[in-house]
Amino acid sequence: MTISTHEFRGEAQDEQIKTRSSRASSRIIAKIVSVDLRGAIVPVGALALLELFVRMGWISPYVLPPPSDLYETFLYLAEGPLWTNIGASALRVLTGFVIGSLLAVIVGSVVGLWYSAERYLEPSFQALRAVPSLAWVPLLMIWFGIGETSKIVLIAKSAFFPVYLSLFSGIRNVDRKLVEVGEMYRQPLPVLVWRILIPASLPHLFTGLRYGLSLAWLSVVAAELLAASEGIGYMLSDGRELSRPDLVLIAIICLAVLGKVSDSLFKLIEDRCLSWRDSYATAIGGRPA
Amino acid sequence: MSLLDIDVREKAFGKTIVLHDIKLSLDDSQAAVLLGPSGCGKSTLLRIAAGLDKQFSGSVSVKTGQDGNTKSPPVAFVFQEPRLMPWLTVSQNIGFADGAKYDTGRVNGLIADVGLTGHAATLPKALSGGMAQRVAIARALYTEPRILLLDEPFSAVDAFTRMKLQDLVLKLVEQRGISFLLVTHDIDEALYLGDRIYVMGAGDGGIQHDLSVDVPRPRDRRAARLAELKSDVLTALQAAHVI
Numbered sequence: 001m002t003i004s005t006h007e008f009r010g011e012a013q014d015e016q017i018k019t020r021s022s023r024a025s026s027r028i029i030a031k032i033v034s035v036d037l038r039g040a041i042v043p044v045g046a047l048a049l050l051e052l053f054v055r056m057g058w059i060s061p062y063v064l065p066p067p068s069d070l071y072e073t074f075l076y077l078a079e080g081p082l083w084t085n086i087g088a089s090a091l092r093v094l095t096g097f098v099i100g101s102l103l104a105v106i107v108g109s110v111v112g113l114w115y116s117a118e119r120y121l122e123p124s125f126q127a128l129r130a131v132p133s134l135a136w137v138p139l140l141m142i143w144f145g146i147g148e149t150s151k152i153v154l155i156a157k158s159a160f161f162p163v164y165l166s167l168f169s170g171i172r173n174v175d176r177k178l179v180e181v182g183e184m185y186r187q188p189l190p191v192l193v194w195r196i197l198i199p200a201s202l203p204h205l206f207t208g209l210r211y212g213l214s215l216a217w218l219s220v221v222a223a224e225l226l227a228a229s230e231g232i233g234y235m236l237s238d239g240r241e242l243s244r245p246d247l248v249l250i251a252i253i254c255l256a257v258l259g260k261v262s263d264s265l266f267k268l269i270e271d272r273c274l275s276w277r278d279s280y281a282t283a284i285g286g287r288p289a
Numbered sequence: 290m291s292l293l294d295i296d297v298r299e300k301a302f303g304k305t306i307v308l309h310d311i312k313l314s315l316d317d318s319q320a321a322v323l324l325g326p327s328g329c330g331k332s333t334l335l336r337i338a339a340g341l342d343k344q345f346s347g348s349v350s351v352k353t354g355q356d357g358n359t360k361s362p363p364v365a366f367v368f369q370e371p372r373l374m375p376w377l378t379v380s381q382n383i384g385f386a387d388g389a390k391y392d393t394g395r396v397n398g399l400i401a402d403v404g405l406t407g408h409a410a411t412l413p414k415a416l417s418g419g420m421a422q423r424v425a426i427a428r429a430l431y432t433e434p435r436i437l438l439l440d441e442p443f444s445a446v447d448a449f450t451r452m453k454l455q456d457l458v459l460k461l462v463e464q465r466g467i468s469f470l471l472v473t474h475d476i477d478e479a480l481y482l483g484d485r486i487y488v489m490g491a492g493d494g495g496i497q498h499d500l501s502v503d504v505p506r507p508r509d510r511r512a513a514r515l516a517e518l519k520s521d522v523l524t525a526l527q528a529a530h531v532i
């Protein structure tokens with residue numbers, strides 16, 4: 001008979017001792033740096049390869065400008081219109097997202113709570129949701145012209161549906177057992193909503209908000225590509241008209257960075273608000289790995 | 290009139306009748322235990338008594354205090370699971386009935402009473418099963434009820450924790466003069482806690498047998514009289530075709 005043994009060492013000890021000895025602020029910095037460094041391997045590697053390929057003459061710089069050229073273009077743009085364009089797009093996203101998600105929170109709560117509202121509204125919402133956002137653009141332009149309003153409406157509409165859907169299903173999926181605790185105290189509906197349904201559906205809601213934000217960025221580009229005199233989408237169409245792939249690429253990189261930064265900010269808020277969650281994600285969040 | 294009178298003529302889920310013709314009453318400072326096998330309708334009966342389920346024919350009457358204090362319901366419930374709000378701390382969970390403006394003094398008193406001193410700011414995810422159930426008990430007592438309904442409150446904890454929690458509940462209700470109706474499928478628990486035990490049959494058999502536990506408190510779990518009563522209960526359960 002053979003006896004096999006399986007040994008493993010506790011992972012927590014060393015790490016805990018390490019973190020305890022370091023100050024909280026340096027711990028946060030260490031966390032950001034360690035995460036960012038690993039996340040940077042892929043883009044940095046891609047840029048290095050790209051530079052190499054263009055320098056070796058395997059790729060024409062008119063098709064794909066090398067990163068060093070991009071950097072020069074970036075420096076040039078950074079002195080002028082880049083920040084105006086970023087600011088214009090960010091403002092549109094922010095306005096549209098806030099309006100769209102606020103409406104979604106109101107409508108989602110109503111439809112989530114009242115089954116009869118669901119009967120009246122859900123079928124229409126389902127049908128509207130099936131229409132691609134871009135299909136609305138001509139109509140929006142007829143109604144609101146090519147100014148800010150039509151863009152904001154398009155962005156708000158894009159942000160609306162994910163937020164609405166997540167809140168709706170969040171409310172419907174709240175554990176009946178928790179609601180019963182409130183019923184035991186004869187709490188009226190508004191109190192139940194405020195003390196149980198809203199906090200319990202926050203995890204769902206945050207998922208929807210983050211998705212809504214990403215759709216808002218998507219729509220701002222679509223709206224600006226069609227008609228705008230500033231914004232990142234305008235940079236894109238400008239680059240195409242001038243046959244300047246470097247301009248287009250800078251705009252794309254800006255979008256990637258802005259999307260990532262805004263999502264990370266949201267994630268930070270989410271982690272703050274939902275620190276009570278006892279989930280797999282929060283459990284591995286504290287792991288060194 | 291007793292403190293709590295339950296008279297369920299019939300309770301059905303769809304076409305299956307779960308309870309019929311069940312009469313049960315609870316007197317002042319009485320400890321009643323409902324003993325029966327899984328699925329016989331104990332939880333359903335308790336939920337009816339608590340007013341959580343109104344889809345039944347019959348009546349439930351609760352005697353309200355002479356002072357006409359209608360603000361807080363005189364009945365509190367301890368569920369099988371702790372059912373704590375995961376986003377609230379221990380203190381906030383205990384004072385849940387009053388939301389954000391709960392009575393800090395009363396909550397702190399209860400935290401000490403249930404032996405959780407130092408855990409006021411802990412979130413439920415950091416509590417063990419036994420600790421969470423202590424919070425649930427404190428939350429039920431926060432509204433200063435006259436009647437406590439408990440649905441297998443100790444069935445999810447280990448045997449040692451269970452005995453401790455049983456003693457805790459006995460101490461707390463005695464101090465406050467609360468009557469309780471506890472549901473269990475554990476014969477020893479029924480005998481240790483109850484002044485009166487109602488034995489329910491399987492299916493919709495109703496209350497097949499009831500007996501008084503004439504053992505003074507504090508009781509010794511090893512008392513010979515409890516062992517004698519246990520054999521009576523076993524006989525009753527056998528007669529009810531539960532075992």
Ligand SMILES: Nc1ncnc2c1ncn2[C@@H]1O[C@H](COP(=O)(O)OP(=O)(O)O)[C@@H](O)[C@H]1O
Pocket residue numbers: 302307325326327328329330331332333334
């Ligand atoms: N919400 C429900 N819908 C349909 N049947 C139910 C429901 N709740 C309980 N029952 C049925 O009623 C019977 C009694 O359930 P319950 O009161 O939970 O039993 P116990 O608590 O004694 O184990 C069971 O047969 C169960 O299947």
Ligand SMILES: [Mg+2]
Pocket residue numbers: 331332333440441
């Ligand atoms: Mg049950």
